[in-house]
Amino acid sequence: MFILSDVYRLLIGIGDRVLSTSMKKIVKWDHPAGPKYVHFWSPVMKSSLVMAGIGDLMRPAEKLSLNQSISLAATGLIWSRYCMVIIPKNYFLGLVNFALGLTGLQQLIRIAHYHHTHPKELTKN
Template sequence: MASALYKSIITVADKVVPKKFEPLWQHPAGPKTVFFWAPMCKWGLVCAGIGDLQRPAEAISLPQTIALSATGLIWSRYSLVIIPKNYSLFSVNVFVAATQLYQMARAIKYQQSLKDKK
């Protein structure tokens, strides 16, 4: 059912896509595929990470930031070795890794300051 609905929507959209956007529309990692929409949805993690920059350092979960940093780095590499290369997946994962590495540095610095006080 969902597949038939998707195909009918794409059939209608194929007719109204402007010619200058045709290469993007027909690209193997274009809007007609999950290779486009998965990275677009993942930008939510980046937005959440940027929002967490205001969070106090004592409230940062170190295991969570380590996990998100690792997945960001791993998927950044993976997105460049798959075919087709998925640069949108690469960019979102670089930003996920960067925001989480920054958070991790804040958490570690906070924990070090607690040790120094003792």
């Protein structure tokens, strides 16, 4: 259970020793939204939802979930606004949330286009 926190502490310790002062400024090492804090790792993990949404672009539109696409679009767009209000402003998280909202909107457009072009298949179900 604590293996991941030990690995995290080890990597941060290595980064503290290896990175020069100028490099720490470039990567915002000690910034509240930098890699030493949760404000950095949250968008890194949330970007997996964006990647899954991009992967869904290969799926046929009839197999996409309308509810899932609505929730991804809504949460992505709502939270992208919230990221610009909180302190510290987390532009990385805002960008990931905005991309999530766009991915959800793209899926909604694909679903709507499919329903518009295939009305006969909808009445069968």
